[in-house]
Amino acid sequence: MKSHPITIKDIARVLGISPSTVSRALKDHPDISPKTKQLVQTFAEKVNYRPNALALSLRSSKTNTIGIVIPEIVHHFFSTVISGIEDVAYGKGFNAIICQTNENYQREVIDLQALIDNRVDGILVSMSKNTHDFAHFQNVQENGVPMVFFDRICEAISTDRVIADDFEGARIATKHLISKGCKKIMHLSAPQHLLIGKNRKEGFCSAMKEHQLECKEQFIVKCDTRESVFAKEDEILNLAGSIDGIFAVNDSTAIAVMQVLQRNGYNVPKDIAVVGFGDGPIADIAYPPLSTVEQKGYIIGQAAMNLLIGHIEETAIDGEFETKIFTPELVERTSSQLGKTI
Amino acid sequence: MKSHPITIKDIARVLGISPSTVSRALKDHPDISPKTKQLVQTFAEKVNYRPNALALSLRSSKTNTIGIVIPEIVHHFFSTVISGIEDVAYGKGFNAIICQTNENYQREVIDLQALIDNRVDGILVSMSKNTHDFAHFQNVQENGVPMVFFDRICEAISTDRVIADDFEGARIATKHLISKGCKKIMHLSAPQHLLIGKNRKEGFCSAMKEHQLECKEQFIVKCDTRESVFAKEDEILNLAGSIDGIFAVNDSTAIAVMQVLQRNGYNVPKDIAVVGFGDGPIADIAYPPLSTVEQKGYIIGQAAMNLLIGHIEETAIDGEFETKIFTPELVERTSSQLGKTI
DNA sequence: CTTGTTATTGCAAACGTTTTCGGAAAATTG
DNA sequence: CAATTTTCCGAAAACGTTTGCAATAACAAG
Missing domain, CATH: 1.10.260 (434 Repressor (Amino-terminal Domain))
Structure with missing residues (x-):
C-alpha cells in the first residue's frame, strides 16, 4: 500500500x-x-x-492555493471570516492554508515568507496588533503575489481592503441609545492607537454631538476586556450613578459591565441601557440579551476572497485597488430598553 | 516586479x-x-x-504540509483544537491546510482527495455528522498518508485517535450535582446515534446508579441546542417542579435552560442546580456563571498533531495505533450551588 | 615524468506533468 | 500510382531542485 x-x-x-x-x-x-x-x-x-498536484503546480506556477494570515483563530469574528473565505474559495477550487500569528510580529513575517515560498496564488491578511514595520507586506507585493487585507488593514500598503465601518457602527449604536432616551452615556473604549479603538470612539462622539449631548472625557473609560472591567470596577461604579447608558467597544466588555452593575444593585436596562459591538454568539446568551451592532464576518470573508480572486484571475485591473466597507447593523435586544424592567 | x-x-x-x-x-x-x-x-x-518549495516537494515527495478536515471552524471547541494543532505544527515547520466540511459528506470526500492530490504529509480528521460511508478514509490509508482522528472519530477505521472522555466527563458533572445535594436530576441529551450523545448519557446514568439514584427515562429529554430548549419549553417546565438538578449535554443548552427556568420563576441554583459540558467562553458569561466540565481542545489538538508527527517521521511503529483519551475536568462556578441564592 | 591523491566542479538524471515540434503512417486526392 | 493531406503519436524540453558519478585540475610522492 x-x-x-x-x-x-x-x-x-x-x-x-x-x-x-x-x-x-x-x-x-x-x-x-x-x-x-x-x-x-x-x-x-x-x-x-x-x-500529482505538485507537478502540475510546478509546471504551471499555479497552485490553486491561497494563504490566510490572521491573529487568532479562536475568536468568533475571525473564524466567521475564515468560514466566508473558505466557502467561496471552495466554490472556485482553491485550498486555503491558514496561518495564525497569535499577534506575534515575527511569526507574521515568517508565515508570509512561507506562503510565498509555497507559491500560493494569493494571500489574505489581517494584521497583528504588534506589527509596526511593513517590509514583509511589501515583500509579498514585490514577489507579485496578490494580497488583500481585511479588518485589520495596513494603511501604509496600497492593496484591496475589506473593512467594517467602525465609525458608523459606533454612531449607530450610540444613536440607538439616544433614541431610547439616554442622555448621559458612558463609553468603554479600546486603546486609541488601534484603529478600532479610535474609530469607534469617534463614532460615539460624533453621534453624541449630533444630538447636542456632551461627550465628556470623564465618561470615556479605557476598558476593552472582561478582565479590565473588573479591574476598573470602582471607577465604573463611581460614575454609574450619573449615567443612563453605556456603549461598550465590544460585547464581552458590555456583558461584563452589565454583570458589575447588576451585582451592585443597578438594573439593566431599567436604570442603565447597554449596547455592545460585534454580535458574537454571546450577545444572545447574556442576561439580559445584549443589543449590539453586528459585524458581518461571513460576508467580509466572502468579499475579501472575491477581491483576491479578481486579482488572481486578473479580471481586476493591476495596480488599481478597491476598499470595501461594510456597515454594521443594529441588532436590538433587551439590554438597551431604557426604563424597562426585566 | x-x-x-x-x-x-x-x-x-x-x-x-x-x-x-x-x-x-x-x-x-x-x-x-x-x-x-x-x-x-x-x-x-x-x-x-x-x-521553490514546490520543486523541493516534488523531488523529495515531502511537502511539510498537513491537512485538517473539520466540520466547522466557527465553533469554539474546533477552533481551539486547530489552535493547538497549529502551534505544534509551526514548531515543527509544518503548514496546515484547513478544510471545512460544513457537516457535508460529499465535501468531506472531495476535501480528503484534494489533500491527497496535494501530497500532504499527513491528515487530521474530525468526521462530519453525516458521514456513514468510510471508503474515503480507507482511500487515505491506501495512499499511504498518515491520518489521525480527533474528537469525532471513525470506529470503523483503525488509526490513531484522540478523544475526550465523554462518559467520564458526564459522570464527573453528574457526581458534582449529586455532591451538591441534587437527588432528582434531569438530563438534556444529544441524539443517541452520535457518540457524544450516547456516551454522555451513559456517563450520567452510571453516576446516578452509583449513588442509588434513579435514572428515569422521563427525566431524559432529547434536547441539545438553544433552539430545541425553547421548542421543548413546555415539556421542561412540566418536569421542573419535580427536579432539583439538570445536567445538559453542552453549555449553550445549559444556559438556555437556565434562562427558561428563570423566566418562569425558578431560581438557579437555589431551586435547581445546573451543570453544562464543554467550557466554552460562554460559560463564564452566563448568568449565573455556569459550572461545566472542560473539554481540553487545545491539548487535544496538540496531542493529535504529535501523534501525526510520529507517523510522518516514522518514529511511531507502522500499523500500531494509539488512542489518547483526555478526561474533562470540572470547572465549578455558581450555577451548581444548589440552595444558594444569587 | 609517471602515478596516485585530493580538491573542486559539471553532467545528467530524476521528481510528474504539459506542450511544441516534428515525423510516420494512413487516408485522401488527382 | 504519385502527391498531398490528415490523423495519430513520440521525443524532448521545461518547471526548480538535488545528487551520484565522472571529469578535470592541482599537487605530492616516487
Missing part, C-alpha cells in the same frame, strides 16, 4: 505508449484517436489515477 | 557556474571550495534567493 501513487509514466509503460499520449488522452485532446483515449481512460479509471 | 522569482539556475548563469555547484554551495556541502561558497552565498543573499 505504501507503494508510490500511479503516475502517467506508469500508465504509459504498462500500455506501451508514451507519456505524452497518456497525458493528451486523459484530457480529451483531439489529436488522440478514440480508441487510444478509451484505452487510456478506462485504465486510468481502473487504477484510480490521480494527477 | 512581476518578474519570476530568482532560481538556482539564474544564480548559476550570472555567476558562470553550474546549478549543482550553486545548490551545494548554498547548503555548505564540503565538496565546494570556500571561495565559491562565499561567492554564491553572498550573491544569493543579495538577490534574496528563496528556494
Whole structure:
C-alpha cells in the first residue's frame, strides 16, 4: 500500500505508449484517436489515477492555493471570516492554508515568507496588533503575489481592503441609545492607537454631538476586556450613578459591565441601557440579551476572497485597488430598553 | 516586479557556474571550495534567493504540509483544537491546510482527495455528522498518508485517535450535582446515534446508579441546542417542579435552560442546580456563571498533531495505533450551588 | 615524468506533468 | 500510382531542485 501513487509514466509503460499520449488522452485532446483515449481512460479509471498536484503546480506556477494570515483563530469574528473565505474559495477550487500569528510580529513575517515560498496564488491578511514595520507586506507585493487585507488593514500598503465601518457602527449604536432616551452615556473604549479603538470612539462622539449631548472625557473609560472591567470596577461604579447608558467597544466588555452593575444593585436596562459591538454568539446568551451592532464576518470573508480572486484571475485591473466597507447593523435586544424592567 | 522569482539556475548563469555547484554551495556541502561558497552565498543573499518549495516537494515527495478536515471552524471547541494543532505544527515547520466540511459528506470526500492530490504529509480528521460511508478514509490509508482522528472519530477505521472522555466527563458533572445535594436530576441529551450523545448519557446514568439514584427515562429529554430548549419549553417546565438538578449535554443548552427556568420563576441554583459540558467562553458569561466540565481542545489538538508527527517521521511503529483519551475536568462556578441564592 | 591523491566542479538524471515540434503512417486526392 | 493531406503519436524540453558519478585540475610522492 505504501507503494508510490500511479503516475502517467506508469500508465504509459504498462500500455506501451508514451507519456505524452497518456497525458493528451486523459484530457480529451483531439489529436488522440478514440480508441487510444478509451484505452487510456478506462485504465486510468481502473487504477484510480490521480494527477500529482505538485507537478502540475510546478509546471504551471499555479497552485490553486491561497494563504490566510490572521491573529487568532479562536475568536468568533475571525473564524466567521475564515468560514466566508473558505466557502467561496471552495466554490472556485482553491485550498486555503491558514496561518495564525497569535499577534506575534515575527511569526507574521515568517508565515508570509512561507506562503510565498509555497507559491500560493494569493494571500489574505489581517494584521497583528504588534506589527509596526511593513517590509514583509511589501515583500509579498514585490514577489507579485496578490494580497488583500481585511479588518485589520495596513494603511501604509496600497492593496484591496475589506473593512467594517467602525465609525458608523459606533454612531449607530450610540444613536440607538439616544433614541431610547439616554442622555448621559458612558463609553468603554479600546486603546486609541488601534484603529478600532479610535474609530469607534469617534463614532460615539460624533453621534453624541449630533444630538447636542456632551461627550465628556470623564465618561470615556479605557476598558476593552472582561478582565479590565473588573479591574476598573470602582471607577465604573463611581460614575454609574450619573449615567443612563453605556456603549461598550465590544460585547464581552458590555456583558461584563452589565454583570458589575447588576451585582451592585443597578438594573439593566431599567436604570442603565447597554449596547455592545460585534454580535458574537454571546450577545444572545447574556442576561439580559445584549443589543449590539453586528459585524458581518461571513460576508467580509466572502468579499475579501472575491477581491483576491479578481486579482488572481486578473479580471481586476493591476495596480488599481478597491476598499470595501461594510456597515454594521443594529441588532436590538433587551439590554438597551431604557426604563424597562426585566 | 512581476518578474519570476530568482532560481538556482539564474544564480548559476550570472555567476558562470553550474546549478549543482550553486545548490551545494548554498547548503555548505564540503565538496565546494570556500571561495565559491562565499561567492554564491553572498550573491544569493543579495538577490534574496528563496528556494521553490514546490520543486523541493516534488523531488523529495515531502511537502511539510498537513491537512485538517473539520466540520466547522466557527465553533469554539474546533477552533481551539486547530489552535493547538497549529502551534505544534509551526514548531515543527509544518503548514496546515484547513478544510471545512460544513457537516457535508460529499465535501468531506472531495476535501480528503484534494489533500491527497496535494501530497500532504499527513491528515487530521474530525468526521462530519453525516458521514456513514468510510471508503474515503480507507482511500487515505491506501495512499499511504498518515491520518489521525480527533474528537469525532471513525470506529470503523483503525488509526490513531484522540478523544475526550465523554462518559467520564458526564459522570464527573453528574457526581458534582449529586455532591451538591441534587437527588432528582434531569438530563438534556444529544441524539443517541452520535457518540457524544450516547456516551454522555451513559456517563450520567452510571453516576446516578452509583449513588442509588434513579435514572428515569422521563427525566431524559432529547434536547441539545438553544433552539430545541425553547421548542421543548413546555415539556421542561412540566418536569421542573419535580427536579432539583439538570445536567445538559453542552453549555449553550445549559444556559438556555437556565434562562427558561428563570423566566418562569425558578431560581438557579437555589431551586435547581445546573451543570453544562464543554467550557466554552460562554460559560463564564452566563448568568449565573455556569459550572461545566472542560473539554481540553487545545491539548487535544496538540496531542493529535504529535501523534501525526510520529507517523510522518516514522518514529511511531507502522500499523500500531494509539488512542489518547483526555478526561474533562470540572470547572465549578455558581450555577451548581444548589440552595444558594444569587 | 609517471602515478596516485585530493580538491573542486559539471553532467545528467530524476521528481510528474504539459506542450511544441516534428515525423510516420494512413487516408485522401488527382 | 504519385502527391498531398490528415490523423495519430513520440521525443524532448521545461518547471526548480538535488545528487551520484565522472571529469578535470592541482599537487605530492616516487
